[in-house]
Each structure stands twice: as structure tokens, then as C-alpha cells.
Amino acid sequence: SQQGEEDPQALSIQEGENATMNCSYKTSINNLQWYRQNSGRGLVHLILIRSNEREKHSGRLRVTLDTSKKSSSLLITASRAADTASYFCATLRSGSARQLTFGSGTQLTVLP
Amino acid sequence: KAGVTQTPRYLIKTRGQQVTLSCSPISGHRSVSWYQQTPGQGLQFLFEYFSETQRNKGNFPGRFSGRQFSNSRSEMNVSTLELGDSALYLCASSVFADQETQYFGPGTRLLVL
Numbered sequence: 001s002q003q004g005e006e007d008p009q010a011l012s013i014q015e016g017e018n019a020t021m022n023c024s025y026k027t028s029i030n031n032l033q034w035y036r037q038n039s040g041r042g043l044v045h046l047i048l049i050r051s052n053e054r055e056k057h058s059g060r061l062r063v064t065l066d067t068s069k070k071s072s073s074l075l076i077t078a079s080r081a082a083d084t085a086s087y088f089c090a091t092l093r094s095g096s097a098r099q100l101t102f103g104s105g106t107q108l109t110v111l112p
Numbered sequence: 113k114a115g116v117t118q119t120p121r122y123l124i125k126t127r128g129q130q131v132t133l134s135c136s137p138i139s140g141h142r143s144v145s146w147y148q149q150t151p152g153q154g155l156q157f158l159f160e161y162f163s164e165t166q167r168n169k170g171n172f173p174g175r176f177s178g179r180q181f182s183n184s185r186s187e188m189n190v191s192t193l194e195l196g197d198s199a200l201y202l203c204a205s206s207v208f209a210d211q212e213t214q215y216f217g218p219g220t221r222l223l224v225l
Contacts, residue, residue: 040221042116042216045216
């Protein structure tokens with residue numbers, strides 16, 4: 001079963017615009033991570049935010065976490081055609097069930 | 113450092129056969145996790161190994177099994193293949209068994225006919 005649901009399922013923007021993707025989850029978490037996947041290849045880790053953090057930046061990426069709403073958002077600023085990929089959130093649950101559970105993903109297309 | 117490698121990259125099998133997939137983690141990484149990715153079910157956790165011990169297992173039937181060797185390399189085996197086992201199988205490694213940042217291999221794409 002999937003912990004997270006992502007919104008939107010697909011997003012198409014022009015190069016230079018910002019892209020925002022949202023993720024909701026169900027259980028208490030230790031951390032939430034975002035990964036990128038290019039066309040059926042392996043996943044690339046982008047950023048990790050811990051449950052006691054509210055916002056984190058890495059280059060053109062900004063992640064927010066609202067544990068009260070069990071939601072997170074990923075903002076990619078000044079998007080490039082090379083950002084075209086699927087983006088997944090993944091949560092590491094609290095407690096003994098320490099497995100990474102992925103959301104359904106957002107397919108981002110950046111048009112040149 | 114070399115990344116996570118998976119072999120083979122592509123595989124075609126028929127129903128009822130069995131298959132073994134291999135994963136070599138990044139040097140120094142002791143934890144290996146396996147995931148199945150399908151269009152319908154998305155990314156689902158199969159199992160995790162650390163120091164040759166299975167620490168976590170996802171909700172998959174017993175036909176799916178795995179093991180880890182003393183050099184941290186891991187294999188997963190699927191017996192009595194079904195059409196629904198067609199998927200991209202991803203392996204990920206991390207330094208410890210806490211499943212924080214994971215580094216993924218390119219995957220093995222399995223097609224069951």
C-alpha cells in the first residue's frame with residue numbers, strides 16, 4: 001500500500017517557471033524524502049526533511065513539511081527542460097516499522 | 113565511488129519460471145532494500161537486508177525471497193512467476209539500516225510472458 005498521495009498527478013510548465021508538487025501521508029513519520037526518476041530508470045535522492053523541520057532548501061529546491069496536516073510540498077524554481085521527470089515523496093514511518101513508503105508520484109514536464 | 117549496480121538490466125521469462133536478480137551496493141554500504149515498481153501499484157517495498165539479515169519485509173507473497181552475502185551484495189528470487197510480476201525491480205543501498213538517504217540502482221526490468 002502507498003503511504004503518500006501526490007498532487008497533481010501530472011504537471012506541465014514552461015521553462016523558467018516554478019513547479020510545485022504536493023504530497024500527503026497518513027501516519028506519523030521520522031522524515032520525508034523526495035526522489036526524482038527519469039523515464040523508468042533508478043531513483044535519485046533530492047532532499048530529506050525531518051519531522052521536526054518545517055522547511056529546507058537545496059539549490060533550486062524548497063521543501064516544506066506540515067506534520068499537523070500530514071503534508072509536504074516540493075517547489076522547483078526556475079525550472080529547466082532537464083527537470084522533466086517523475087517526482088516521488090517517500091516517508092520513513094515512526095516506530096519499529098522502519099520502511100520507506102513511496103507516494104504515487106507527479107509527472108513533471110518542462111517545455112523548452 | 114561506483115554507484116549501485118543491478119544485473120541483469122532486462123529479463124524476459126515465462127509464467128511458472130523462477131528468476132534471480134542481483135544487486136551490488138555502493139562500497140561501504142551495508143543495507144540493501146528492494147522495491148517493485150509497476151504502473152498500477154507504484155513503488156512498493158519488498159524487503160531490506162542489513163548484515164546478511166532480513167530486517168523488514170513488505171506485503172508480498174512467499175514467492176518473493178532474498179538474501180544478502182557477507183560482502184553486502186544481495187539477490188532476490190521470484191519463484192513460480194506470474195504475469196503480474198512484470199515490473200521494474202529496484203535495489204537501493206544505504207550506509208546503515210535506518211533507511212534514510214537511499215541510493216538506487218538503475219533497476220532490472222522483468223517481463224513475464
